Amino acid sequence: MSKLPRLLSLVMLGLAIGTPALAQSKADAKVGPKYNIGRAPTPEEIRGWDIDVRPDGQGLPEGKGTVAEGEKLFMDNCSSCHGEFGEGNGRWPVLAGGKGSLTSDNPVKTVGSYWPYATTVFDYIRHAMPYGNAESLSANEYYALVAYVLYLNDIISDQNFELNNKNLAATKMPNEQGFIMDDRSTAERSFWQTNPCMKDCLGPVKITSRAMAIDVTPDDSKGGKSRGVE
Amino acid sequence: MSKTDNPQHSRRSLLAAGAGAAATLLASRAGAGGNPANQPPNVPEWTRVLGDGVAVRPYGKPSKFEKDVIRRDVEWLTASRESSVSFTPLHELEGIITPNGLCFERHHGGIAEIDPADHRLMIHGLVDRPLILTLEELKRYPRVNRIHFMECAANSGMEWRGAQLNGCQFTHGMIHCVQYTGVSLRTLLEEAGVKSSGKWLLVEGADAAAMDRSLPIEKALDDCIIAYKMNGEALYPEQGYPMRLVVPGWQGNLWVKWLRRIKVGDRPWHTREETSKYTDLLPNGKARRFSWVMDAKSVITSPSPQAPIKHGKGFTIISGLAWSGNGKLKRVDVSLDGGRNWRPARLDGPILDKALTRFYYEFDWNGEPLLLQSRVQDETGYVQPSKAELRKIRGVNSIYHNNGIQTWHVQANGEVENVEVA
Numbered sequence: 147m148s149k150l151p152r153l154l155s156l157v158m159l160g161l162a163i164g165t166p167a168l169a170q171s172k173a174d175a176k177v178g179p180k181y182n183i184g185r186a187p188t189p190e191e192i193r194g195w196d197i198d199v200r201p202d203g204q205g206l207p208e209g210k211g212t213v214a215e216g217e218k219l220f221m222d223n224c225s226s227c228h229g230e231f232g233e234g235n236g237r238w239p240v241l242a243g244g245k246g247s248l249t250s251d252n253p254v255k256t257v258g259s260y261w262p263y264a265t266t267v268f269d270y271i272r273h274a275m276p277y278g279n280a281e282s283l284s285a286n287e288y289y290a291l292v293a294y295v296l297y298l299n300d301i302i303s304d305q306n307f308e309l310n311n312k313n314l315a316a317t318k319m320p321n322e323q324g325f326i327m328d329d330r331s332t333a334e335r336s337f338w339q340t341n342p343c344m345k346d347c348l349g350p351v352k353i354t355s356r357a358m359a360i361d362v363t364p365d366d367s368k369g370g371k372s373r374g375v376e
Numbered sequence: 377m378s379k380t381d382n383p384q385h386s387r388r389s390l391l392a393a394g395a396g397a398a399a400t401l402l403a404s405r406a407g408a409g410g411n412p413a414n415q416p417p418n419v420p421e422w423t424r425v426l427g428d429g430v431a432v433r434p435y436g437k438p439s440k441f442e443k444d445v446i447r448r449d450v451e452w453l454t455a456s457r458e459s460s461v462s463f464t465p466l467h468e469l470e471g472i473i474t475p476n477g478l479c480f481e482r483h484h485g486g487i488a489e490i491d492p493a494d495h496r497l498m499i500h501g502l503v504d505r506p507l508i509l510t511l512e513e514l515k516r517y518p519r520v521n522r523i524h525f526m527e528c529a530a531n532s533g534m535e536w537r538g539a540q541l542n543g544c545q546f547t548h549g550m551i552h553c554v555q556y557t558g559v560s561l562r563t564l565l566e567e568a569g570v571k572s573s574g575k576w577l578l579v580e581g582a583d584a585a586a587m588d589r590s591l592p593i594e595k596a597l598d599d600c601i602i603a604y605k606m607n608g609e610a611l612y613p614e615q616g617y618p619m620r621l622v623v624p625g626w627q628g629n630l631w632v633k634w635l636r637r638i639k640v641g642d643r644p645w646h647t648r649e650e651t652s653k654y655t656d657l658l659p660n661g662k663a664r665r666f667s668w669v670m671d672a673k674s675v676i677t678s679p680s681p682q683a684p685i686k687h688g689k690g691f692t693i694i695s696g697l698a699w700s701g702n703g704k705l706k707r708v709d710v711s712l713d714g715g716r717n718w719r720p721a722r723l724d725g726p727i728l729d730k731a732l733t734r735f736y737y738e739f740d741w742n743g744e745p746l747l748l749q750s751r752v753q754d755e756t757g758y759v760q761p762s763k764a765e766l767r768k769i770r771g772v773n774s775i776y777h778n779n780g781i782q783t784w785h786v787q788a789n790g791e792v793e794n795v796e797v798a
Contacts, residue, residue, distance in 0.1 A: 179505055179567050183516045187498050187508040195498060195637055198578050198588060200645050227455070237455040248661040253773050255652065260663075263646050270648035273586040274485060278458075280584050325655060328667040334769055337671075338757045342709065344718045351714035351747065353785060355538035357681070357794035363542040364450050 197281070199269040203315030206268065210310035211290025213297040217305075219287055220294045223276040232256070232298040242298040248324065258299025262325055264317040268292045289314070437477075444468075447478060450546060453534070458486035459585070461528070463549030466675070466697065467683040472523070472725055472732040474552035476607050481614045482528055482550065485584030488634045492618040495582065497602070501640035504569030511604060511618045517559040517567075520601060522624065523731045525699045527551040527670045529627035529654055532778035536767075539783075539794045543682040547782065547794060548675040551699070553732035556622050558603035561596050565640075574640040578647075579621055582636035589630050590644035591623065595668070599624050599730075602635060625701030625730040626668040627776070629654050659771035672760050673779035674698035674708055674735070674752040685790035689743035696721070697732050700754035704729050707753050710737040714747030714783060714797040715762065721750065746786040747797055763796060 199205040221230065228234055232241030244254025253259075257267055272288050274280050283291070293309035296302045301317065302309070309317075357363065414420035438445065447462040454460035464480040481487075492511045500506040528550035534540050541547050570593065577596050580588040591600070601622040604611060611617040616633025623630045629649055644650070644666075656664040676696040679685045685692060698708045704727055709718035721735040735750070753759045763780030770777075785795040 179569070181517060181567055183567075184507045184509040184513045186506050187500060191508065192498065192500050192506070196500070196639070197586075198580070198639060198645055198647075200641070200643060202643070204641075237452075239455075248657060248663075249659065251773075253657055255657070257652075261648075261652050263651065266646055266648055266651050269588070269645065270652075273580075273588060274584070274648075277485075278584065280485065280586060324662055325651075325665040326662050328664050328669075330664070330667065330669075330671070334761075337759055337761050337765070339753070339759045340757065342718070342751065342753055342759045344709065346716060347718070348714070348716045351716065351797040353747075353795045354798045355796035356785075357539040357542040360538070360540050362450075362452065362540060363546060363681075364448060 197269075197272055199265045199272070201263040201265050201315065203265065203311070206265070206311040206314060207285040208311050209285030209289050210308050211286050211288070211293055212308045213290075213293045213302060213305045215287075216290035216292070216294025216297070219283070219291050223279075223283075224291070227277060232295065241295055245320070248321075256299065257295055258301060258320060260321050260324070262319055262322045264292070264296060264301070264319055265315055267295055268314060271295075442468075445478070447480060448545060450534075450541065459484050461530075461550060463545045464552050465545045465682075466549050466551070466677045467544050467680045469677070470695065470734070472553050472697070472728075472734050473607065474554055476554065476609065476612050476615070479552035479554065479606075479612070479615055480528070480550050482628065483583070483585075483614070484587055487614045488581075488583035489613055490582060490618060490634060495618050495634075495636070497619060497635060497638070499564060499568045499638045499640075501578075501638075502571040502574035502642065503565075503640050504571065505567070507564070507568050509564075514559055514602065514604065514619065517563055519557055520560050521555060521557050522599075522601060522622070523553065523555045523726075523728050524622060524624045525551055525553040525670075525730065525732045526622075526628050526631055527673075527699070527701075529629060529667070529670070529776040532673075532780070532782075533775045535763075535780075535794075536772045536774070536778055539796045542794050544675055544677055544680040544782070545682060548677075550628070551697075551732075553699075554606045555608070556601055556603035557605035557608070558601040558619070558622065561600035561602055561621070562598075564602065564638075565596060568640075570640055573642045576641050576644050578637070578639040578641060578645050579630070579632045579635065580637040580639075581616075581632045582634040586636075587629075587632055587649060588645065588647045589632060589649055590647065591621075591630060592644075593640075595623065595626065623668075625670060625703075627654060627670055630668065654776060656770065656774040656776050658769075658774065664774075667777060670699075670701035671777065671779045672698070672700035672702065672705070672752045672754040672758050674750040674760055675782050676710070676748050676750050676784060679748070679786055679790070679792050680784055681792045681794055684792050685741070685786060688790065689741050692739055692741040694721075694737040694739070694748065696735050696750050698735055698750065698752040699730070699732050700752065700756075700758065701730060702758060703755045705733050705752055706755050706757075708733075708735040709751045709753075710735075711749040711751070712739075712746045715749050715751075715781065718751065743788055745788055746784075747795070748784040748786060748792075749781050751781055764798065 227238035228241050234240035242256050244256045244259035247254045289309045445465050445468040449462040461482045497509045531550035575593050577591045603622045604619045619635050620633045621631050621635050656667050678695045698705055708721040710721045711718050721737045723735050725734050727733050751760050766780045783795050783797050785793045
């Protein structure tokens with residue numbers, strides 16, 4: 147049991163490239179129904195909630211929208227947080243820019259610099275945006291918004307470009323190849339040990355970093371500046 | 377002592393108050409403070425007068441003297457409280473169970489206040505029998521009870537570049553551990569009949585972020601739970617009432633709250649939360665994806681910056697927590713000298729699979745400064761690395777999965793600071 151998750155990650159690696167899954171657990175999952183509790187959802191019920199979209203385009207609703215249409219929607223619904231050009235107001239997420247910054251001391255992870263799939267932008271916006279008014283726009287409006295966000299990132303260059311359910315999944319993102327499967331079990335193999343050191347493990351140590359010198363621990367009377375997570 | 381007597385003081389003075397109190401108490405032979413009129417040989421008011429009767433407090437809460445034991449947030453971390461985090465006050469807690477009202481919160485669209493009569497869980501996609509369930513129907517399925525820790529992958533994420541936040545509530549407080557009651561996800565997937573092509577699940581919440589994540593079928597069929605109770609009572613709204621997913625040992629973001637939908641598919645979805653977020657950027661510009669498991673980690677919860685040593689030298693208890701997403705713990709060691717020498721800690725209470733474990737190290741403190749550390753080894757042999765060892769492989773920009781060894785500097789006056797050593 148204890149080693150299962152580590153082994154599982156290896157299995158996952160296999161799955162990602164199409165190796166068949168463990169036959170035993172598949173067979174086990176096929177038994178039933180045993181309890182007959184609950185009912186089948188109607189097609190209408192499924193249609194209303196089935197809003198996810200995959201990189202291969204599965205799940206994209208019929209619809210279309212242009213960059214220019216998206217720009218207007220963005221100004222009305224999004225720019226107060228994300229800025230007119232996706233630069234992000236205050237601590238709200240930056241949507242554009244950051245190209246070439248991933249190896250720098252201050253990586254700026256945006257749709258253009260980091261996100262691997264354009265479909266993810268559609269899936270996320272359709273799930274969660276506009277912030278505070280989620281799932282309120284039409285499919286056409288979501289296509290238009292995604293088109294504008296891709297335009298802000300120079301992934302689409304023509305203002306009149308129309309994004310739709312036929313061409314969104316084919317839109318390649320600059321950082322698609324920027325990801326690797328979790329490799330901690332091999333890259334960090336040295337963290338597994340038989341007998342951890344107990345005595346004289348290091349030479350004399352000195353304090354090299356102090357939280358009180360940074361002085362950003364919560365305090366009602368003053369603000370602080372971020373160097374951490376968003 | 378004036379600072380500790382004022383309930384309106386700021387959080388910073390709260391931290392400072394611990395140190396002030398330590399100094400005051402060191403000077404006092406009695407070492408207890410308070411009001412002498414209530415202390416021997418006198419008889420206090422609560423002994424002379426009847427108190428509240430039963431049911432005056434139909435739902436109990438902690439003593440008013442425990443008012444500082446609360447979740448806190450770090451305002452500068454996020455743009456709004458609806459998409460933000462509050463931290464568990466680990467420095468005030470003991471044992472391994474987190475009280476429901478103190479479990480850290482992480483929301484992406486605020487707390488959904490759901491009427492259970494209107495909540496539905498839909499299971500569809502690559503299944504033989506799509507299902508839609510009410511809460512009452514879910515409760516008719518066989519139940520399981522499991523105690524598990526749940527840790528946000530970004531716990532300690534603010535510490536990658538050095539010691540930053542001065543308190544284990546802030547450095548390590550994106551974790552909690554409760555007993556869940558619910559239905560094994562495997563039971564429901566068997567009821568729905570997963571097709572042989574079904575390899576991944578999309579799990580999705582009903583909140584204003586409709587959080588969605590991909591979960592591999594092996595994990596779903598292994599030990600996941602759809603929980604509706606925590607520590608015996610209904611899930612709290614901020615923890616996903618009326619139902620949430622429990623993914624033992626894996627990053628908290630997968631534990632979708634307000635769970636409304638499970639869709640079985642043949643490939644992962646690569647949602648925003650598993651691409652833009654919860655991927656670990658490495659120095660070469662590549663990022664690890666699907667880094668689900670929370671590796672072994674430990675922290676001394678007391679003494680710590682918010683819980684200084686107030687009693688001066690003498691018999692001293694070091695209390696801490698350790699956990700591993702890979703199973704049970706094998707051992708915890710404690711260092712008093714910044715990691716040069718280690719002594720075995722005493723594990724006390726249950727040692728459970730993918731749950732918090734409490735450890736103690738008791739010793740006679742001579743009053744000299746200490747550099748306290750704890751280090752856990754889990755049953756797979758994994759030893760919690762130092763922060764330097766982590767940075768050597770991961771750099772400082774990966775945000776997530778910072779499980780490096782924490783150092784607390786205990787000064788002679790008992791005050792404690794978050795530091796790093798080399």
